[in-house]
Amino acid sequence: MSLSAEERAHSRAKFEEYRRTGDRKLRNELIEAHKSLASHLARRYANRGEPFDDLLQVAYLGMLKAVERFDPDRNLEFSTYATVTVEGELKRHFRDKTWSVRVPRRPQELHLRLGGVVNELSQRLGRAPRIPEVAVELGVAEEEVLEAMEVGGAYRSSSLDTRPGENGEPTAIERRLGAEDRGFDIAEHRVLLETVLADLSERERTIVELRFFYDKTQTEIAEEVGISQMHVSRLLARTLIQLRERLETLDA
Amino acid sequence: MAPAETREDAVRLRVPAALEYVRIVRLTGSGVASRLGFDIEEIENLRVALDELASMTIDVASAGELEITFSTTDTELRIVGRAPIAKGVEVGVEPLTAQILKAVIDDYDLRTDDGFVCFSCVTRRPPI
Structure with missing residues (x-):
């Protein structure tokens, strides 16, 4: 966005006045004057799964911050400063808001x-x-x-996040989803369960047994085993995923 | 059913019957539980239970929606969910899942009902 020298001086005068007076009306005028830059930047981030109206809002918010923070004495074009600020705001929006993606x-x-x-x-x-x-x-x-x-603690659904196996091999969860035969033999399952439990490390097995067979709370287990409750929680989550994957493999 | 003097609130949630949405179910459940004053460990237990029950339901559901109602009284959180069931599947709780559920929740049930797979679970707590 190139401005004539006259426009530039005019814009600079306004920013100086705003810094001096903090006049909200003037601030809004400045934001209005740069709305087209904001929407131009917002458009760059369109089609990434976020509604354009939301992006526009975020861009205006970035523009507001840019106007409030801009220092005309730093001999920088406002448009340059605003571009950086608005883009920063848009990127942060994508980082924070698009949590269905990651x-x-x-x-x-x-x-x-x-x-x-x-x-x-x-x-x-x-x-x-x-x-x-x-x-x-x-x-x-x-x-x-x-x-x-x-x-x-994404327990079972976390395995959905794992990438498909090499050579297009289905992952454990995909096999499970695609399974036609849901029938299972409980006795056979119990044998499987014992087999996979035997595969765990002693500490993991102890924790799983205390939690699910002796019905102890995580805090009680933490005391008994001598680790923190959060650690117990993490170990349990991880162990359950392992168990399930093993069960699925053996069961397949 | 809740005694007449207790207030019963309900939160209803409808999500696609797909595993990606189990996270939303857990998050909603833990939000409701937190409102009831559950501590962090009780909430973790509830999340495990919801994870198991919702995943099991989705596993046997045909494409469609999973409808969940979280109802609370002063003394309990009751969660019921249902989704249209796929043709020719059997509904059952694996032994490992049964063990896990027994440990984390007071009461639960998974069954079929007129073309739907339904689950319910209850966590009771002393009045605050």
């Missing part, structure tokens, strides 16, 4: 902090914490805690 970064980051906080709270409270307690401790909304938990 796990968003924020819950992932939160998940990493979750374990420590849950342990700390469990010790302090003498019981497993509730979600609002965890949310306060992490300084985030309760929904964010729940989403962070999702990152950690």
Whole structure:
């Protein structure tokens, strides 16, 4: 976007005035004046699965931030500065919002902090914490805690995320989905279960047995085995996936 | 059924009967449970149960929708779900799944009913 010298001076004067006065009316004028740049940038990100209206909103928000932060004394074209800011906002939107495609970064980051906080709270409270307690401790909304938990423990459906095997081999879950015969023999299954349990490491087997055969809580197991509750949770999730995959392989 | 003096709220969810959506089911379930004051461990248990039950239901469902209702009273969270069943499949709970469910939830059921595969489960808790 090239402007004439006159336009540039005019625009600069406006930005200087806005910085001086913080006049919201002036700010809105500046945003209005650059709306076409915002929609131009939003269009670049269209057709990636997000509604264009949403992208436009995000771009306007980026433009608002650009106008508020732009420093005319830095001898930079506003359009250059705004492009960077708006694109940053659009990229962040894709990172945070398109979580049906991949796990968003924020819950992932939160998940990493979750374990420590849950342990700390469990010790302090003498019981497993509730979600609002965890949310306060992490300084985030309760929904964010729940989403962070999702990152950690996708049990069965996680195997959907695994890529198809080489040479077009179906994955375990695909075989399962495609199976026509759902009949199974319980006695045979029990034998299978014992076989796969025997394959686990001693610690994994202990945890699975304590949890599912002796009905102990994760906290009780954590104490018994001498590891954290979150660690028990992760081990259980992983072990269950392993067990299921083994069962499916043997069963196929 | 809830006694007359307790309030019963219901949250209803409809998702495509596909495994990708189990995540949404878990997330909704844990949100409702958190509202009831479940602690993080109880919620993890519920998530495991929902994972098992929803996946089992979807496994035998024909393409269609999985309808789930989460109803809460002061003392329990009851979840029922159903989806149209595929032709010629058998519905049953594998021993491993049965063990897991027994450990994580107070009560559960999986059965067929007039062309639908239906599950239900209940988690009870003392009044807050």
